[in-house]
Amino acid sequence: MAVAKFAEIKEYMLSQIEITAWPEHSRVPSENELAEQFSVSRMTARRALQELTEQGILYRTQGVGSFVAALKSQSSLLEIRNIADEIQSRGHAYSASLLQLTELPCPTIIATALGLKRNEPVFFSLIVHLENNQPLQLEARYVSPLLVAEYLRQDFNQQTPHQYLSHIAPLTEAEHTVEAIWPDDFTCKHLALKKAEPCLRLTRRTFSREGAVSLAYLTSPGSRYRLGGHLNFSFSSN
Amino acid sequence: MAVAKFAEIKEYMLSQIEITAWPEHSRVPSENELAEQFSVSRMTARRALQELTEQGILYRTQGVGSFVAALKSQSSLLEIRNIADEIQSRGHAYSASLLQLTELPCPTIIATALGLKRNEPVFFSLIVHLENNQPLQLEARYVSPLLVAEYLRQDFNQQTPHQYLSHIAPLTEAEHTVEAIWPDDFTCKHLALKKAEPCLRLTRRTFSREGAVSLAYLTSPGSRYRLGGHLNFSFSSN
DNA sequence: CCAGTTTTGTTGTATATACAAGTTGTTGGT
């Protein structure tokens, strides 16, 4: 067999999407329809739909149908203020989990940002943001001790409440540089992500005086790996 | 059915890998062995193996078997000198393709690097590096006109020859900054990757006086998307 | 001992079938 049947169906569907014959969020043929159209079994048609779904090109809902996922935004991560919104607007599943919460002495730059004294206790928390259960972004947040109780009450699978929202400054506004922002003894078991390296930069003219400082770190494609360098940074403000 | 059978098999296999009962590059049970062990059909066992493969946890070779993929390196992309080596050492498939080659007037910073005059013609080339056919890194290379003929003769699916190898400088050596390194009219059709934004930085005390300047850009997980900010940068030297 | 062939085992593709689980729209009754 020169080219697999399921691959032909995939190519056909991709071309339909490419020429926007099937626009974003529109319904695509069901498994049975495709099977009949291409004279293949349902399982073969299913495989085409399945793989396109895994590649994030379609999304499917049991009992409803399959649909064209929206193109990921053309905007850079640097411009994304709410990763949950961004993911959901494409028809992908957003979830998140708190990986770690540690109390530690406040680094200088964080103290400046939060209006704390240096070495005063501060809470370091690590959240992984998942798109279709694949880790997309790793975010570290330093949370003021005054807010930590309230902070922990939130459901991390929902959008981050306003007071913890990350606002992101463009790199061109670079002002401050922080070479090591992760605690030295920081480890991370979940999904076998490895410790992030101290290569983040914090830049901005002004910092929030309350709430949290957060730093985003883009994880690698796939799951349990740590390939991928520093990405960007963000901080809270209000 | 509370938990799907294939999911149980996946969990079992993941736990075996986690406790290193199955070390890296070791063989895992075949489809038939798993099917018998769990009293399921081969197709169900296959699904578990398949999904773990798609997640990059296993790799499989037709006629041979399934094996545990190596953990992605703990080293940052900033330290990786040869992405092809890095990918292959994990048991993943490396490939690459030249997306674009354009002749254009040499930007100042590139001219400095290559020992050319400003606005003298230089070649801008764009290569995408794929891991298991998923785009992992987008690399732009400015190639001196003296070398471009030889440069095009190489097979981009092989390792990049020595004279084009990217050497990567740590961010802390920042010296020069280039805000816009991509040509203004740069477009990229392949895999629907979008134009990269001019947010790269070139930093190093010294530049190569011949060969190519290259800049790496980490693409997003998945395929046709452009989410993901700047990542790192590299340049040739010898 | 070697080269060529066969056997065996593995993954890859494909089909036909069955039932479960979920959503949506219709139908009918109150």
Add this chain to the structure above:
DNA sequence: ACCAACAACTTGTATATACAACAAAACTGG
């Protein structure tokens, strides 16, 4: 107008089977 039951349709899981493609080991004849 509202609700409950049902039918139709969709995706999700699972099985049993068949053959193709490929690689490595075993076998065979010289």
